[in-house]
Amino acid sequence: MHKLMVEGGRQLRGTLRVSGAKNSAVALLPAAILAESPVTIEGLPDISDVGTLSELLREIGGEVSQEDRTIHIDPSEMISMPLPNGRVKKLRASYYFMGAMLGRFNKAVIGLPGGCQLGPRPIDQHIKGFEALGAEVTNEQGAIYLRAEKLKGARIYLDMVSVGATINIMLAAVRAEGKTVIENAAKEPEIIDVATLLTSMGANIKGAGTDVIRIEGVERLTGCLHTIIPDRIEAGTYAILAAAQGEEVILDNVIPQHLESLLAKLREMGVMIEMKDDQLYIRPPERMKSVDIKTLVHPGFPTDLQQPFTSLLTNASGNSVVTDTIYPSRFKHVDELTRMNARIRGEGGSVIVHGPSPLYGASVKASDLRAGAALVIAGLMAEGTTEISGVEHIERGYENIVEKLNNLGANIWYEEMSEIEKEQFQNS
Numbered sequence: 001m002h003k004l005m006v007e008g009g010r011q012l013r014g015t016l017r018v019s020g021a022k023n024s025a026v027a028l029l030p031a032a033i034l035a036e037s038p039v040t041i042e043g044l045p046d047i048s049d050v051g052t053l054s055e056l057l058r059e060i061g062g063e064v065s066q067e068d069r070t071i072h073i074d075p076s077e078m079i080s081m082p083l084p085n086g087r088v089k090k091l092r093a094s095y096y097f098m099g100a101m102l103g104r105f106n107k108a109v110i111g112l113p114g115g116c117q118l119g120p121r122p123i124d125q126h127i128k129g130f131e132a133l134g135a136e137v138t139n140e141q142g143a144i145y146l147r148a149e150k151l152k153g154a155r156i157y158l159d160m161v162s163v164g165a166t167i168n169i170m171l172a173a174v175r176a177e178g179k180t181v182i183e184n185a186a187k188e189p190e191i192i193d194v195a196t197l198l199t200s201m202g203a204n205i206k207g208a209g210t211d212v213i214r215i216e217g218v219e220r221l222t223g224c225l226h227t228i229i230p231d232r233i234e235a236g237t238y239a240i241l242a243a244a245q246g247e248e249v250i251l252d253n254v255i256p257q258h259l260e261s262l263l264a265k266l267r268e269m270g271v272m273i274e275m276k277d278d279q280l281y282i283r284p285p286e287r288m289k290s291v292d293i294k295t296l297v298h299p300g301f302p303t304d305l306q307q308p309f310t311s312l313l314t315n316a317s318g319n320s321v322v323t324d325t326i327y328p329s330r331f332k333h334v335d336e337l338t339r340m341n342a343r344i345r346g347e348g349g350s351v352i353v354h355g356p357s358p359l360y361g362a363s364v365k366a367s368d369l370r371a372g373a374a375l376v377i378a379g380l381m382a383e384g385t386t387e388i389s390g391v392e393h394i395e396r397g398y399e400n401i402v403e404k405l406n407n408l409g410a411n412i413w414y415e416e417m418s419e420i421e422k423e424q425f426q427n428s
């Protein structure tokens with residue numbers, strides 16, 4: 001078990017290449033289950049969620065091989081093997097095995113997914129969608145059993161906009177008989193990416209990226225080659241970091257249009273941003289202005305950037321109000337930032353960041369992936385050294401974070417935890 005050590009106060013400069021999108025990759029890999037011949041996916045991020053999904057694909061009989069960033073998945077020998085526990089609990093996206101296995105085999109048995117603990121994360125809308133398509137869904141001792149004679153297209157209105165439910169219903173519906181319409185669908189770029197892969201496999205999908213998706217079921221899907229879009233959340237995290245501690249940082253392999261809400265907020269704070277093709281140039285101002293943020297469904301401010309952005313706000317002059325309407329209790333990073341001298345207090349469902357307040361290195365715990373990113377940013381901004389435990393959360397979603405940041409001039413390294421630290425971590 002190791003911890004991440006971050007020396008604060010260094011100015012960062014140089015070019016950082018953004019990896020393939022985690023939230024696309026984790027849906028694209030299960031989507032390959034639906035094909036009858038090999039699927040090749042390029043631009044894979046090297047993160048633990050991808051490794052876990054590759055193992056799950058192997059567990060159900062998939063032949064999976066990887067060379068560098070390209071994965072080949074041969075789904076032809078797959079069977080609907082129950083996946084009640086184990087790896088399924090390591091990540092959120094294991095829920096995509098429900099839609100994909102239901103779509104291919106008309107049955108699936110899968111444990112409830114894990115992923116970041118951000119407050120309640122029900123999957124009732126996924127189940128509502130599967131049932132509308134004709135599946136019988138039961139929860140037996142913590143595993144979800146899905147069975148259908150034959151899936152039939154349906155009109156499904158999502159009670160709330162859900163990324164996972166939208167993708168899962170698409171996966172189940174592409175081989176169903178007839179037409180499916182998903183209303184109040186999520187519009188995230190990752191949904192378009194999954195629809196692009198499925199379309200290359202032979203699916204008939206219209207409207208991905210809008211709030212009404214229409215799918216005409218087809219009998220079979222075949223393998224294809226697909227390249228994953230860049231990770232807008234990784235790019236956003238590093239853009240925030242560059243605004244906090246950069247001299248002049250260039251982010252490479254970015255789709256700036258995917259980051260409009262973040263870039264608008266950074267500009268409001270006075271950060272200089274230039275876009276050129278797939279690159280972003282970021283320079284912080286002398287003095288940063290406070291801003292309020294409220295997370296919303298895409299294209300609103302993404303909840304996954306709320307925690308990293310809170311770290312940046314500690315350096316802004318004035319009071320900033322942060323509200324998360326997607327996960328109203330996604331604030332576990334706040335106590336840790338407070339240990340580092342941030343002045344943040346809760347009010348109603350929001351937190352108010354009083355800035356600027358200098359941060360000081362401390363021993364802190366990453367409770368989830370983006371809390372981890374928030375602490376890395378805070379550690380780089382702080383005076384002294386910060387020790388971050390809970391590194392496994394960060395490794396779920398950030399490829400080679402140590403190498404990428406050290407290439408910009410940071411000083412970050414892993415250290416093995418002492419026995420006492422391990423015990424304290426496990427009991428905290």
Ligand SMILES: CC(=O)N[C@H]1[C@@H](OP(=O)(O)OP(=O)(O)OC[C@H]2O[C@@H](n3ccc(=O)[nH]c3=O)[C@H](O)[C@@H]2O)O[C@H](CO)[C@@H](O)[C@@H]1O
Nearest residue numbers: 023092093120121122123124125126160162163164165326
């Ligand atoms: C693997 C992946 O892509 N994860 C992302 C995905 O998570 P995930 O797909 O789990 O998030 P959703 O978009 O489904 O959740 C949005 C909101 O709807 C609620 N909800 C969702 C489904 C449901 O059946 N019932 C229900 O009540 C959730 O509790 C949450 O409040 O989108 C989130 C919101 O952008 C991101 O933070 C996650 O990074």
Ligand SMILES: C=C(OP(=O)(O)O)C(=O)O
Nearest residue numbers: 092093115116304369370
């Ligand atoms: C919440 C996240 O991930 P997951 O849904 O995989 O837990 C995230 O990527 O910020």
